[in-house]
Amino acid sequence: MNSEKENKDLQLPQILNLDDDFSIVKKFIDGDDSAFNIIVKRHKEKVRNIILMMLGSTDGVDDISQEVFINVYKNLKHFRFESQFTTWLYRITINKCKDHLRKIKIRSIFSNFKEDDDFGYNHDHESKDISEIVRKAILKVPSKLRIPLLLKDIEGFSYQEIAESLGCEIGTVKSRIFRARESLRNILKPLEQELMQ
Amino acid sequence: MKKNNTISENISAYIDGELSPNDVLSTEAKIKTSFEIKKKYDEFIRLKKLTSDSFKPLDESPYFETRLTSALNDQKSFSTKLKHWSPALLIGSITIVLMILLKFNPNLIENLFEQQKSKIAGFYKENLRPLLFAADLNNDDIFNFALYSQLPLDKSQERYLQFGYDNNGNGIFEIKTINDNQKSLDLQKFKIALELNQEESQQIDSIINAYAAAIEPLILVNDKNTVAVNPGVWNYQKAMLADILSFAENSNKQKFRGLVPAGFSFAGNDEVAGLVAEVKNLHDNNYIFFTPDSIFSEKFQFDQEEFNKDIGDLQKDLERKQKDAKLIQSFTFRFDSSMQNYYQNGKFDSEIKVFIDSNKCRVHIPKIKMPEINLPNFDSLNSLIEDVVENFQNFSFVLPEIPEAPGKHFDFKIEKFDSTGEMNFNIDIPNIDSILEENGFFIDPTDSLSEEKLKSRNKSLEKLFKDFNNDAQKWNSQGGSIKQQFESLKKEMENLRLEMQQWRNKLDQNKSVKEAEIIEI
Numbered sequence: 001m002n003s004e005k006e007n008k009d010l011q012l013p014q015i016l017n018l019d020d021d022f023s024i025v026k027k028f029i030d031g032d033d034s035a036f037n038i039i040v041k042r043h044k045e046k047v048r049n050i051i052l053m054m055l056g057s058t059d060g061v062d063d064i065s066q067e068v069f070i071n072v073y074k075n076l077k078h079f080r081f082e083s084q085f086t087t088w089l090y091r092i093t094i095n096k097c098k099d100h101l102r103k104i105k106i107r108s109i110f111s112n113f114k115e116d117d118d119f120g121y122n123h124d125h126e127s128k129d130i131s132e133i134v135r136k137a138i139l140k141v142p143s144k145l146r147i148p149l150l151l152k153d154i155e156g157f158s159y160q161e162i163a164e165s166l167g168c169e170i171g172t173v174k175s176r177i178f179r180a181r182e183s184l185r186n187i188l189k190p191l192e193q194e195l196m197q
Numbered sequence: 198m199k200k201n202n203t204i205s206e207n208i209s210a211y212i213d214g215e216l217s218p219n220d221v222l223s224t225e226a227k228i229k230t231s232f233e234i235k236k237k238y239d240e241f242i243r244l245k246k247l248t249s250d251s252f253k254p255l256d257e258s259p260y261f262e263t264r265l266t267s268a269l270n271d272q273k274s275f276s277t278k279l280k281h282w283s284p285a286l287l288i289g290s291i292t293i294v295l296m297i298l299l300k301f302n303p304n305l306i307e308n309l310f311e312q313q314k315s316k317i318a319g320f321y322k323e324n325l326r327p328l329l330f331a332a333d334l335n336n337d338d339i340f341n342f343a344l345y346s347q348l349p350l351d352k353s354q355e356r357y358l359q360f361g362y363d364n365n366g367n368g369i370f371e372i373k374t375i376n377d378n379q380k381s382l383d384l385q386k387f388k389i390a391l392e393l394n395q396e397e398s399q400q401i402d403s404i405i406n407a408y409a410a411a412i413e414p415l416i417l418v419n420d421k422n423t424v425a426v427n428p429g430v431w432n433y434q435k436a437m438l439a440d441i442l443s444f445a446e447n448s449n450k451q452k453f454r455g456l457v458p459a460g461f462s463f464a465g466n467d468e469v470a471g472l473v474a475e476v477k478n479l480h481d482n483n484y485i486f487f488t489p490d491s492i493f494s495e496k497f498q499f500d501q502e503e504f505n506k507d508i509g510d511l512q513k514d515l516e517r518k519q520k521d522a523k524l525i526q527s528f529t530f531r532f533d534s535s536m537q538n539y540y541q542n543g544k545f546d547s548e549i550k551v552f553i554d555s556n557k558c559r560v561h562i563p564k565i566k567m568p569e570i571n572l573p574n575f576d577s578l579n580s581l582i583e584d585v586v587e588n589f590q591n592f593s594f595v596l597p598e599i600p601e602a603p604g605k606h607f608d609f610k611i612e613k614f615d616s617t618g619e620m621n622f623n624i625d626i627p628n629i630d631s632i633l634e635e636n637g638f639f640i641d642p643t644d645s646l647s648e649e650k651l652k653s654r655n656k657s658l659e660k661l662f663k664d665f666n667n668d669a670q671k672w673n674s675q676g677g678s679i680k681q682q683f684e685s686l687k688k689e690m691e692n693l694r695l696e697m698q699q700w701r702n703k704l705d706q707n708k709s710v711k712e713a714e715i716i717e718i
Contacts, residue, residue, distance in 0.1 A: 037262065044261055049254050062258055066265050073269055134251035152213055153248040159215045178202075178209040181244050188247075 021085035029077055036076070040069055043086070046155070047093050053150045054097040056139050064100055068093050083164060090165045094147065101143060137187040145180035148173050208238050212245055318495055321488045325417040325425055325497075326504065328358075329409060332418075336405045339412070340384040343405075343437040348416065350424065358416070358424065360434060368431040372424065372487065390456060391449045401444055408437040411477065414499045417484070424487040425497060429479055436476040439469045 021042075027035035047068055051061045071092055079088060138146060148166065151157040157165070159173045166173070204227065210216050211224045227234045298305055328334065332349055342348045346360040350372065360370045384405075388398050415427035446453045484497045550561040 037266075040262055040265060045254070045257060048258065048261075049252075052255055053252055058255065061255065062261060062264070065261065066268055069265050070268060070272065130247070131251045131253075134247045138248065138251065149248065150252075153245055154252045159210075159213070174206060174210050174215065177213065178206040181209055181241055182205070184244055184248070185240060188244075 022081060025076060025079055025081075025085055029079070036073060039072070039076075039085075043089055044069070046086075047089065050090060050093050050151075050155060051097055053154050054094065054143075054147060055100065056135060060100065064093075064096050068096050071096070084161075087161060087164045090161075091167070094165055098143075133191055134188070137184055137191075140187050141180050141183045145176050145183060148176045149180035149184070152177055204234060205237055208234065209241055212238070212241050314493075317491065318486070318493060321419075321421055321423045321486060321491075322425075322495075322497060323421070324419045325423065325499065326419065327413040327499075328416040328418045328424075329413045330508070334409075336402055336409070337384045339405050339409045339437075340387070340441070342412075343408070343434060343441055346434055350418065358426070360431060368428060370426055370485075387445070387456075391445050391452045393448055397448050401441065404440055404444060405437075408433060408440070412437075414501050414504075417497075417499060422489050425484040426487070427481060427484050429476070429481050432472075432476040432479065436473045440473055443469050 021039070024035045024038050024042075028039070044065060048061050048065050051064050051068075052058060055061065055064075068089075072089060079085070138150070141149070148162050151162045151165065152159070159170045159177075162173045163170045204224075207216060207220055207224050208228070211221065216224060228238050229235075328348060328350065329339075332338075332351060334349065338349060342360075348358045348360075350356040350358055356372060356374050358370055359373050360368070363369050384401075388401065391397075393401065412430060412433050415430040415433065417423075417425040442453075442457070445456070482496045482498055483494060485494050486492065486497075552559040552561065
């Protein structure tokens with residue numbers, strides 16, 4: 001009797017929650033534009049925080065978020081359901097941030113603009129707030145190492161998710177996070193006393 | 198150094214909870230045993246905490262969705278606007294392209310128009326041939342043309358070409374379908390009225406022929422209902438009329454005065470001679486084309502020589518065919534006697550028509566009256582025929598006489614009453630003698646008892662086959678009768694078996710008697 005039940009369970013297709021990302025994306029693809037509002041509502045804060053974390057500044061967070069969702073709106077019909085929707089969404093977000101950072105870097109070549117000038121939620125350089133010191137130190141870590149570290153320590157992504165979002169191997173993620181921590185440790189070494197207080 | 202890095206990497210992954218269970222165990226062991234590794238582990242724990250504490254999540258943006266929707270609508274409206282204006286954009290682009298083309302090729306439209314025009318004109322100008330030839334016009338028609346300015350286009354439909362002049366004196370022509378112009382004079386009447394002799398009559402015919410030849414290439418028609426008229430035809434009409442009247446006046450001045458109003462005179466008029474000479478020298482290739490959907494004027498060169506050549510070839514061909522036809526002067530049709538009877542008895546409504554072509558011969562036979570045949574009345578026989586058909590499967594047969602000599606098997610023939618065929622049956626009859634012999638019952642024919650026995654057997658066999666041997670024994674194959682007959686046969690066989698048993702008993706007795714006699718001996 002039990003084995004019969006097991007077989008029945010095996011034969012039954014997996015019933016997806018109608019509220020999951022795939023179902024909502026499917027609704028949107030089938031022409032229900034209101035499904036897009038659900039997607040935005042569900043993921044906007046995560047996207048905004050990833051952008052903040054990657055830029056290190058609140059400036060432009062909403063603009064880039066908007067660009068991300070416009071991009072999603074335009075390309076959602078081509079989503080192939082081969083990976084998690086969030087992985088696809090975060091990859092778009094990270095790529096948008098990278099584009100933005102590249103633009104800033106190019107701009108800084110032709111001006112006296114300094115990337116770390118914008119870092120921090122406020123612009124008080126004399127602040128002794130530990131969080132701010134750490135944020136400044138994090139910014140000094142190369143972005144290639146910084147992004148996986150922040151995705152892990154702040155957003156709580158798994159190595160697998162980071163690898164998928166960045167399009168690299170898990171081993172690379174592991175190595176980069178380690179190197180980011182080493183780099184951060186070296187940066188913060190002179191400030192060890194302040195941090196200890 | 199590399200080994201240290203690997204250990205440190207594993208510690209970093211360990212605090213992230215990303216190590217495999219085996220690596221977790223080995224790393225934990227190393228942390229416990231090594232002070233250096235423990236220190237590294239603590240450092241990474243502290244760094245992880247500092248990093249995660251350094252960022253606070255952003256406050257929610259309540260207007261984010263509103264702004265996003267607005268941005269999306271803007272993008273949508275742009276594409277919608279683009280779609281809305283696409284026809285105008287298309288027209289605009291076509292206009293620009295046309296403007297550029299016309300800038301570099303100003304005569305483009307005109308050339309295209311001309312090209313199309315010449316194409317249409319070319320279509321209507323195909324296979325033009327003289328009206329005089331196409332409508333098979335004769336001297337009467339040409340005379341009427343000179344007198345009444347009319348030329349028939351198609352005599353059967355009474356369509357004709359009417360030449361005339363408008364109020365300004367310009368030449369016009371029109372195609373009319375009903376000829377309401379009652380001609381009071383024709384060529385024959387004209388000749389009679391002028392009392393022309395044969396020579397004069399021939400002369401006027403000759404004049405008309407000459408003008409007909411000149412007019413021939415000036416009025417052309419084709420099978421596309423195109424009529425091409427050379428304006429020179431008006432001059433020829435006038436010249437011809439003047440020439441005819443001049444000839445008429447010269448032939449019979451008195452009668453001519455009676456035909457024309459007083460004061461008109463053509464004979465000796467230099468103007469007439471000058472006009473005729475002038476008209477003949479005028480050569481203009483401009484034609485006015487009347488087509489079913491347009492009227493246009495264009496230069497056209499009618500190749501009279503080519504046309505004459507074609508006509509010549511056609512005439513030669515016709516002559517050849519006529520000559521061939523003459524070769525077949527007579528046909529012989531042979532009918533059998535029945536056909537003759539039909540003719541004699543007036544069975545045909547009309548005559549038989551035979552059409553002979555170059556490659557086939559078609560005979561048209563009129564409707565033949567069917568003879569009346571008196572068929573017998575089958576009504577009385579119908580029920581009988583139906584019965585016969587229903588019982589067709591029931592048939593009788595006659596058995597022939599069974600041969601006297603007892604053979605191993607009987608062959609007998611069944612003759613069907615309708616004599617449509619024969620059937621042979623082979624009936625195996627058990628050879629009783631051989632059965633008896635096989636079972637050790639030898640019958641001595643010399644034995645008195647055996648003789649009796651044989652007689653008895655013969656009687657029995659005779660009885661058995663008596664029914665078969667009757668002259669006209671009828672076997673009804675219907676189920677009941679066959680069953681009865683088989684039952685009867687079964688009884689007979691049973692009787693035979695009993696008789697056989699009796700013989701056997703008797704034989705046994707006889708045998709025991711003989712044995713007893715031998716013992717006694």
